[in-house]
Amino acid sequence: MKIIVLLKRVPDTEAKILINSKGSGINEEGVKFIINTYDEYAIEEGLKLKETVGGDSTVTVVCMGVEESTEIIRTALAMGVDKGIHICDAALEKATPAVIATVLAKAIEDNGFDIIFCGKQGIDYDMAQTQAFLAEKLDIPQVNVIAEFKISEDNKKVFLLRRIEGADEKVEADLPVIISCAKGLNEPRYASLPGIMKAKKKEIKKLTLADLDSSGASEEKKSTIINWLPLPKSGECKIIEGEEPGEKAVELARLLREEAKVL
Amino acid sequence: MNYQLSEEERMLQKTAEDFANKSLAAVAVESNERGEFQEDIYKQLGELGFLGMTLPEKYGGVDFGNFCLALSIEQISRVCASTAVAISVHNSLVNWVILNFGSDEIREKYLPMLASGETLGAYALTESNAGSDIGSIQTSAVRKGDNYILNGSKLFVSTGDKAGVVIVFARTDPENRNQGLAAFIVEPDFPGFSIGKVEKKMGLKASSTVELVFEDCVVPVANLLAEEGKGMEIALGGLDGGRIGIASQALGISQAALDEAIRFARERKQFGTRIIDFQSTRWKIADMVTKLEASRLLVYAAAKSRDRGEVTTKLTSMAKLFSTRAANEIVNDSLQIHGGVGYTSEFLIERLYRDVRALEIYEGTSEIQKMVISREIIKEYDRIFPE
Amino acid sequence: MNDILIFGEIRNGELKRVIKELVTAGRIVTEGTGGSIDAVLIGKGASDLSKNIAGLGIRKTFCVDDNLVEKYSTEGYAKVLSDLITDSGYGYIFFGATAMGRDLSPRVAARVDGVMFSDCVDLRFQDGRCIAKRPVYSGKLFVEIAPVGKIPVFITLRPNNLPPADSAAGETETEMRPSGVMEDMIRALATEIIPMAGGRPDITEAEVIIAGGRAMKDSESFEILGELADLLGGAVGASRAVVDAGYVPQSIQVGQTGKIVNPKLYIACGISGAIQHLAGMRTSKVIVAINKDSNAPIFERAHYGIVGDLFEVVPALTEEIRKLL
Numbered sequence: 017m018k019i020i021v022l023l024k025r026v027p028d029t030e031a032k033i034l035i036n037s038k039g040s041g042i043n044e045e046g047v048k049f050i051i052n053t054y055d056e057y058a059i060e061e062g063l064k065l066k067e068t069v070g071g072d073s074t075v076t077v078v079c080m081g082v083e084e085s086t087e088i089i090r091t092a093l094a095m096g097v098d099k100g101i102h103i104c105d106a107a108l109e110k111a112t113p114a115v116i117a118t119v120l121a122k123a124i125e126d127n128g129f130d131i132i133f134c135g136k137q138g139i140d141y142d143m144a145q146t147q148a149f150l151a152e153k154l155d156i157p158q159v160n161v162i163a164e165f166k167i168s169e170d171n172k173k174v175f176l177l178r179r180i181e182g183a184d185e186k187v188e189a190d191l192p193v194i195i196s197c198a199k200g201l202n203e204p205r206y207a208s209l210p211g212i213m214k215a216k217k218k219e220i221k222k223l224t225l226a227d228l229d230s231s232g233a234s235e236e237k238k239s240t241i242i243n244w245l246p247l248p249k250s251g252e253c254k255i256i257e258g259e260e261p262g263e264k265a266v267e268l269a270r271l272l273r274e275e276a277k278v279l
Numbered sequence: 280m281n282y283q284l285s286e287e288e289r290m291l292q293k294t295a296e297d298f299a300n301k302s303l304a305a306v307a308v309e310s311n312e313r314g315e316f317q318e319d320i321y322k323q324l325g326e327l328g329f330l331g332m333t334l335p336e337k338y339g340g341v342d343f344g345n346f347c348l349a350l351s352i353e354q355i356s357r358v359c360a361s362t363a364v365a366i367s368v369h370n371s372l373v374n375w376v377i378l379n380f381g382s383d384e385i386r387e388k389y390l391p392m393l394a395s396g397e398t399l400g401a402y403a404l405t406e407s408n409a410g411s412d413i414g415s416i417q418t419s420a421v422r423k424g425d426n427y428i429l430n431g432s433k434l435f436v437s438t439g440d441k442a443g444v445v446i447v448f449a450r451t452d453p454e455n456r457n458q459g460l461a462a463f464i465v466e467p468d469f470p471g472f473s474i475g476k477v478e479k480k481m482g483l484k485a486s487s488t489v490e491l492v493f494e495d496c497v498v499p500v501a502n503l504l505a506e507e508g509k510g511m512e513i514a515l516g517g518l519d520g521g522r523i524g525i526a527s528q529a530l531g532i533s534q535a536a537l538d539e540a541i542r543f544a545r546e547r548k549q550f551g552t553r554i555i556d557f558q559s560t561r562w563k564i565a566d567m568v569t570k571l572e573a574s575r576l577l578v579y580a581a582a583k584s585r586d587r588g589e590v591t592t593k594l595t596s597m598a599k600l601f602s603t604r605a606a607n608e609i610v611n612d613s614l615q616i617h618g619g620v621g622y623t624s625e626f627l628i629e630r631l632y633r634d635v636r637a638l639e640i641y642e643g644t645s646e647i648q649k650m651v652i653s654r655e656i657i658k659e660y661d662r663i664f665p666e
Numbered sequence: 667m668n669d670i671l672i673f674g675e676i677r678n679g680e681l682k683r684v685i686k687e688l689v690t691a692g693r694i695v696t697e698g699t700g701g702s703i704d705a706v707l708i709g710k711g712a713s714d715l716s717k718n719i720a721g722l723g724i725r726k727t728f729c730v731d732d733n734l735v736e737k738y739s740t741e742g743y744a745k746v747l748s749d750l751i752t753d754s755g756y757g758y759i760f761f762g763a764t765a766m767g768r769d770l771s772p773r774v775a776a777r778v779d780g781v782m783f784s785d786c787v788d789l790r791f792q793d794g795r796c797i798a799k800r801p802v803y804s805g806k807l808f809v810e811i812a813p814v815g816k817i818p819v820f821i822t823l824r825p826n827n828l829p830p831a832d833s834a835a836g837e838t839e840t841e842m843r844p845s846g847v848m849e850d851m852i853r854a855l856a857t858e859i860i861p862m863a864g865g866r867p868d869i870t871e872a873e874v875i876i877a878g879g880r881a882m883k884d885s886e887s888f889e890i891l892g893e894l895a896d897l898l899g900g901a902v903g904a905s906r907a908v909v910d911a912g913y914v915p916q917s918i919q920v921g922q923t924g925k926i927v928n929p930k931l932y933i934a935c936g937i938s939g940a941i942q943h944l945a946g947m948r949t950s951k952v953i954v955a956i957n958k959d960s961n962a963p964i965f966e967r968a969h970y971g972i973v974g975d976l977f978e979v980v981p982a983l984t985e986e987i988r989k990l991l
Contacts, residue, residue: 027803029804032806033803033806033807035807042803086286087286087289087290090286090290091290091293094290094294112781113772113782114776114779114781117776139803139804140802140803141802142784142785142800142801142802142803142804143782143784144772144784144785145772145775145782145784147772148740148769148772148773148775148776149772149775149776151740151773151776152773152776152777156853157740157741157853158740158769158773158854159740159854160740160765160768160769161765161769178765178856179765180677180764180765180766180859181764181765181899183678183859183860183861184859184860185738185765185856185858185859185860186856186858186859187854187855187856187857188855188857189853189854189855190853190854193853193854199871200871206294206297206298206327207290207293207294208294208326208327208328209291209294209327209328209329209332209341209343210328210341212287212290212291212294212341213336213341215290216287237814238780238781238813238814238817239783239811239812239813239814240811240812240814241809241810241811242797242810242811242812243809243810244807244808244809245799245807245808245809245810246807246808247805247806247807247808253955253965253966253967253969253971254969254970254971255960255965255971255972255973256970256971256972261972261974261975261978261979261982262982264979264982265972265979265980265982265983265985265986266982266986268954268970268972268979269983269986269987271970272931272954272970272987273826273990276931276969276970277826277827278826278874278930278931278951278952279826279931279987279990279991542945543941546941546944546945547941548966620941620942625906625942626942
């Protein structure tokens with residue numbers, strides 16, 4: 017079985033994110049970059065599936081991103097992934113999900129695939145679109161944000177559980193399929209030291225747009241970010257006044273709903 | 280500071296960091312409070328390769344070397360110094376000694392199980408009358424046919440009650456103080472081996488420290504490392520690397536103390552001001568971070584020098600002396616920044632304060648390090664600029 | 667391209683509330699384009715449920731209700747929507763940023779060669795185009811993003827950000843529409859929905875945490891917090907003091923020695939706000955403090971505060987929120 021896992025390099029969850037001096041993006045100075053958190057669950061599920069299915073199954077990570085992304089690919093290889101594909105091309109720097117999907121689809125088709133795992137979203141732009149765009153390009157079904165994964169005996173069907181609002185949704189899907197993963201699905205393994213040693217010898221195939229013969233990047237731009245805005249400063253604590261506790265509670269509920277918008 | 284780690288070193292550091300922050304942090308508070316040894320943690324450390332870091336692949340090791348071991352111990356120490364000391368003893372004392380002084384047969388027998396973490400190693404050197412003064416060891420080993428018979432007891436053996444492999448130093452020649460020692464591999468199920476007093480310590484509570492008692496303990500001749508009379512050389516050779524381990528432990532504790540201090544000082548307000556904005560706090564922080572980075576330079580240099588196969592006696596002693604002293608000062612300053620709450624067990628700094636004290640004592644006190652350093656530097660002068 | 671389509675999500679036989687907010691979003695755009703707002707409801711009971719959005723100034727509501735769309739499938743629903751969009755040439759298509767909306771919208775966008783803005787929190791219309799505001803980097807920043815050229819724009823809107831639309835004049839025409847879905851188009855299908863059992867989410871994952879501190883008297887008193895937590899699908903948290911007292915398990919302890927949490931809403935009840943507790947919850951989006959002591963340090967970190975007895979305030983709050991939801 018050919019298992020594909022999508023990988024993205026993003027700023028560390030703990031990093032302080034500030035707008036750059038031009039106001040055209042974030043200031044990357046001093047920011048540590050990591051494997052997109054949700055992609056770790058995708059890697060783990062891919063590796064687990066390989067262990068389940070056995071045979072000559074392979075797990076291949078596909079990563080589009082800057083030169084430095086090699087390091088996260090290497091980490092995935094150290095976790096047990098067999099092979100890496102790194103698509104690195106300056107023309108893709110600000111690619112939109114549609115373009116990314118076009119390019120990824122080409123690389124994945126060239127490699128061959130039976131199932132694709134990805135994170136539920138990148139923790140940088142938080143768009144959560146690439147999966148669906150890619151599914152459409154490859155003409156395969158998609159299942160989003162799963163909490164449980166099982167495969168049929170004949171490896172042709174998957175049984176999934178999606179966490180939706182206040183309920184779990186059981187989903188059945190035919191292979192090939194693309195599945196997005198989130199926290200709770202599994203406990204991603206560490207890159208072990210023997211794994212790090214072995215990773216040195218594994219292949220990372222480097223591709224540019226020319227190699228992929230992909231017209232995707234020439235697609236015209238469909239959207240533009242016109243402003244980067246910082247978070248509004250958190251103000252003073254608003255002490256809710258009232259005659260008696262019930263009255264204060266009513267006012268609090270109103271503020272939480274209408275002002276803070278958390279209810 | 281940028282220490283120009285290779286991709287592989289960064290990956291290893293990240294694995295150690297992640298393991299410390301997730302798996303270890305999840306149990307560290309409780310196991311230190313209750314004084315519990317976390318067997319599961321060592322099992323995981325073994326699976327990840329941290330217990331065979333300096334061993335060749337043919338013995339199941341990963342052969343990453345002393346510098347990578349230092350990076351790993353540093354990360355583990357940030358979260359649990361007790362676990363770090365066990366890793367240090369296991370790798371730099373036990374594994375190193377067996378690799379360098381064991382026969383092929385002994386290496387094949389013991390190293391794979393040590394590398395995989397199937398069993399832990401302990402180092403039984405100290406006795407009630409032989410601390411810094413190794414030449415005063417009294418535990419005796421008498422050859423009787425195919426065995427040695429050991430009698431005596433060893434103190435302050437880290438994880439001595441959990442280990443499956445114990446390196447024991449004993450006297451084979453009562454007449455020859457320094458050249459009359461030998462090192463043996465002892466397994467807990469050898470007849471005559473028992474565990475004595477379990478120490479109640481001030482800190483490092485998630486790692487046990489015990490007395491080991493040998494009453495006519497039968498050890499096969501094959502388990503003698505190198506030969507009779509080599510004991511002192513083996514003990515000191517092991518400590519050369521062990522001291523880098525302890526120095527790395529100092530780095531991790533110092534980093535944790537610095538992190539805690541800055542985190543706390545940013546939150547804490549007094550007189551309407553965050554205490555991090557007071558000059559008294561800032562000067563402390565400046566001193567702390569400078570001492571920490573200076574320690575790192577020394578410790579990393581020592582580890583890299585050992586990886587190049589150089590004689591590191593003076594450098595490792597300097598690294599240990601400086602970094603463990605610095606760690607004690609940094610932890611002390613961090614606690615002072617915390618004020619009253621730092622004195623309660625609610626805050627990590629309280630544990631760090633208790634743990635860090637051991638570092639200037641074990642594997643050679645600061646005083647011993649100074650003896651070593653001065654002896655070595657005077658030797659160098661005597662050679663280069665004779666009187 | 668001047669008209670707007672809004673997607674009405676049917677779950678468990680009910681129409682999701684967010685649809686009224688989508689109407690508001692639609693109005694922001696149509697005020698600029700001069701177009702009309704249409705709605706589409708897919709699934710069982712679509713026709714009946716369409717009555718819920720009468721009187722909001724919607725021009726036409728399409729109802730699609732046959733066997734093949736009875737249960738949600740990305741591909742089935744995407745087929746319905748893409749056909750409708752292709753037939754009618756909508757310029758903007760709005761979804762709630764729900765599990766379904768987040769799944770469906772990008773698939774349809776991909777199919778009709780559109781562009782999508784996810785999880786938007788605000789909209790404005792300027793220079794002939796809609797500008798959407800959305801959080802990035804896990805809510806650490808926002809961007810304003812606009813479409814380029816004449817293409818269908820898909821927007822998922824986070825619930826509770828725009829006000830629900832008030833009534834507006836005009837009849838809403840209802841049109842039953844065949845799904846056009848064939849069985850073999852659906853390769854992934856939701857077969858069953860299992861309502862979540864009483865089990866509460868883990869505090870590290872919960873979006874809402876109701877936490878109790880020293881003022882809690884015993885383990886039973888935590889039930890009033892549990893009631894509010896369950897109502898909001900959240901978790902109950904605790905400070906170290908009550909964990910040490912043995913009232914609640916360590917697994918729900920928030921703070922430096924407990925867990926670090928980051929919910930959207932953190933309600934601290936009878937928690938003074940010791941620094942070690944604050945360290946575990948300071949990144950919560952909205953912090954509410956309920957405490958008898960007006961000098962408690964928790965008020966310095968909170969966005970909203972009530973000085974009062976939690977045993978009076980919390981039950982009243984639960985009752986009020988139950989009415990609102």
